[in-house]
Amino acid sequence: MLQIYRRLWQVNWAEQWxxxxxxxxxxLYWLVSPIVYLAVWTTIANSQGSVNGxxxxxxxxxxxxxLIVDQLTSEITIHILAYKIQDGTLSGDLLRxxxxxxxNCLVNNLxxxxxxxIVLIPIWLLLCLLFHPNFSSVTIYSVLxxxxxxxxxFAISFLLGASLTCLAFWTTRVYSIGxxxxxxxxxxxxxxxxxxxxxxxxxxxxxxxxxxxxRFTPIEIILNQMPADVxxxxxxVGVIWLIISIFLFNWIWRQGVKRFSAVGx
Amino acid sequence: xxxxxxxCYNANLMTEAILVEKLSKTYQVPERExxxxxxxxxxxxxxxxxxxxxxQVSFTIQSGEMVGFLGPNGAGKTTTLKMLSGLLHPTGGQxxxxxxxxxxxxxxxxxxxxxxxxxxSRLSWDIPAAxxxxxxxxxYRLSDADYQHTLKExxxxxxxxxxxxxxxxxxSLGERxxxxxxxxxxxxxxxxFLDEPTxxxxxxxxxxxxxxxxxxxxxxxxxxxxxxxxxxxxxxxxERVIIIHHGQLKYDxxxxxxxxxxxxxxxxxxxxxxxxxxxxxxxxTLLPSGDEDGKQLIQVSTRDVAAITARMLAELPIHDLxxxxxxxxxxxxxxxxx
Numbered sequence: 001m002l003q004i005y006r007r008l009w010q011v012n013w014a015e016q017w018x019x020x021x022x023x024x025x026x027x028l029y030w031l032v033s034p035i036v037y038l039a040v041w042t043t044i045a046n047s048q049g050s051v052n053g054x055x056x057x058x059x060x061x062x063x064x065x066x067l068i069v070d071q072l073t074s075e076i077t078i079h080i081l082a083y084k085i086q087d088g089t090l091s092g093d094l095l096r097x098x099x100x101x102x103x104n105c106l107v108n109n110l111x112x113x114x115x116x117x118i119v120l121i122p123i124w125l126l127l128c129l130l131f132h133p134n135f136s137s138v139t140i141y142s143v144l145x146x147x148x149x150x151x152x153x154f155a156i157s158f159l160l161g162a163s164l165t166c167l168a169f170w171t172t173r174v175y176s177i178g179x180x181x182x183x184x185x186x187x188x189x190x191x192x193x194x195x196x197x198x199x200x201x202x203x204x205x206x207x208x209x210x211x212x213x214x215r216f217t218p219i220e221i222i223l224n225q226m227p228a229d230v231x232x233x234x235x236x237v238g239v240i241w242l243i244i245s246i247f248l249f250n251w252i253w254r255q256g257v258k259r260f261s262a263v264g265x
Numbered sequence: 266x267x268x269x270x271x272x273c274y275n276a277n278l279m280t281e282a283i284l285v286e287k288l289s290k291t292y293q294v295p296e297r298e299x300x301x302x303x304x305x306x307x308x309x310x311x312x313x314x315x316x317x318x319x320x321q322v323s324f325t326i327q328s329g330e331m332v333g334f335l336g337p338n339g340a341g342k343t344t345t346l347k348m349l350s351g352l353l354h355p356t357g358g359q360x361x362x363x364x365x366x367x368x369x370x371x372x373x374x375x376x377x378x379x380x381x382x383x384x385x386s387r388l389s390w391d392i393p394a395a396x397x398x399x400x401x402x403x404x405y406r407l408s409d410a411d412y413q414h415t416l417k418e419x420x421x422x423x424x425x426x427x428x429x430x431x432x433x434x435x436x437s438l439g440e441r442x443x444x445x446x447x448x449x450x451x452x453x454x455x456x457x458f459l460d461e462p463t464x465x466x467x468x469x470x471x472x473x474x475x476x477x478x479x480x481x482x483x484x485x486x487x488x489x490x491x492x493x494x495x496x497x498x499x500x501x502x503x504e505r506v507i508i509i510h511h512g513q514l515k516y517d518x519x520x521x522x523x524x525x526x527x528x529x530x531x532x533x534x535x536x537x538x539x540x541x542x543x544x545x546x547x548x549x550t551l552l553p554s555g556d557e558d559g560k561q562l563i564q565v566s567t568r569d570v571a572a573i574t575a576r577m578l579a580e581l582p583i584h585d586l587x588x589x590x591x592x593x594x595x596x597x598x599x600x601x602x603x
Contacts, residue, residue, distance in 0.1 A: 007403040092387035097375035
């Protein structure tokens with residue numbers, strides 16, 4: 001199995017390098033929204049002194065950490081898989097004796113992350129020089145403690161993203177459903193605004209949803225801002241959502257493949 | 266290392282490789298009238314129509330057989346192949362391929378068969394075919410020795426070496442089809458489903474693919490079910506044909522039997538030595554012919570052909586006369602209608 005992943009990696013890696021302009025534009029798209037949020041919130045915090053106790057520098061630190069966490073936990077499955085279901089080219093993947101999502105699609109996601117980091121790191125260092133984030137609270141332990149949260153966050157976001165994309169087996173086109181889903185993720189993950197600035201009802205809801213593990217929880221663990229009992233609770237919520245996501249994905253994939261009409265192919 | 270010739274003996278034991286029993290597939294297809302109003306109406310109230318793509322089709326194919334699967338566009342050929350390769354779930358009936366139920370998509374089943382589609386690529390377009398082949402080596406868990414051995418055999422048959430290092434998108438259609446076939450055969454499948462493997466290729470490339478398939482079948486004893494719109498593919502490769510039309514089985518048997526049953530006539534092509542006001546229609550049905558070499562075509566019943574030929578030779582100033590079988594395209598066309 002390791003050999004399969006190794007070869008898939010080589011193929012995906014080679015493919016992604018083929019389109020340099022596409023890669024660069026994709027990364028810029030990825031960078032734009034956190035930087036816009038950073039600019040907006042630091043401006044507001046500067047004008048008011050702070051927002052709910054968060055200073056301009058807290059926002060800078062939060063969003064620059066988010067840039068890294070976002071890359072690690074997000075997924076692009078809808079862009080890899082949806083068109084294949086729509087135009088029937090998934091047939092080629094289904095004929096192979098491997099699971100197309102848990103192999104090729106997963107490796108494609110990972111290859112994209114590594115490539116993005118190659119370009120992201122210099123830009124991120126430049127942004128740090130410009131905005132002076134305060135990483136004094138970050139320790140090796142806080143980073144190590146955040147790693148399982150990042151892995152959980154990616155696993156859940158990958159499985160939910162794949163489940164959502166599988167809706168294309170029924171609806172054929174799934175991009176608008178995807179837009180809605182990513183808007184929900186934006187709101188409840190802490191990407192749009194740190195969750196402590198949300199109304200209490202939204203905050204309470206967010207703790208029971210998996211999306212806070214995509215951004216907010218790993219960021220707050222890295223920055224040493226999350227109490228131990230909250231970390232424990234979020235880990236428990238994460239494990240429960242991981243189990244739900246596994247079952248959901250398995251079910252929707254099996255049902256979807258049964259419905260697959262392999263149009264044109 | 267498994268030898269191609271050894272596996273040939275194993276596969277050639279006459280066992281059922283493909284067993285199809287009352288296989289059916291019905292698609293639900295959205296349907297609406299043309300125009301703006303119908304488009305808006307269809308948004309609120311969508312109508313569906315059942316399309317019976319395959320209806321109660323049954324047949325058996327023995328190990329090592331090469332069978333032509335024929336029918337006009339929309340007959341249900343590709344749908345059947347998709348069900349037999351595990352891509353589609355049927356709405357009724359059963360099928361077994363090498364003992365597996367295809368749509369259960371068991372790993373061992375996928376490992377042992379292949380579906381090659383002439384109009385669709387399974388290779389990654391952005392990288393050379395050699396890289397996709399290496400990926401297949403890992404996916405199908407082929408040892409280095411087996412992989413190199415099979416690749417060499419495929420290279421001998423298809424002359425792949427000059428094209429393996431070019432990105433697939435830069436290959437010609439014929440070159441790409443060779444790579445597609447090789448990619449589908451690296452794991453030495455025991456059952457091959459080939460859907461229009463020569464479509465769009467020039468005559469030379471078609472002949473090359475045909476020669477390859479014949480050699481592959483002979484060497485490995487693989488079972489091959491082939492659809493093609495080129496009758497030359499079928500006549501060159503398949504002694505047996507299965508014909509479906511509107512999703513229903515119309516014929517299953519030998520090609521020669523088909524001619525005898527569906528088109529029990531011969532064509533007499535005759536060139537007259539001198540222009541004569543003879544009425545050729547008195548010998549049989551006069552057919553419109555290309556007439557480039559001055560010959561006229563007369564269709565006569567097979568059982569009368571000897572007597573009519575003798576009469577013509579006695580009564581007409583004949584310069585040249587040949588007796589031909591009807592073109593296989595016509596025979597198949599008659600079978601579709603039958």
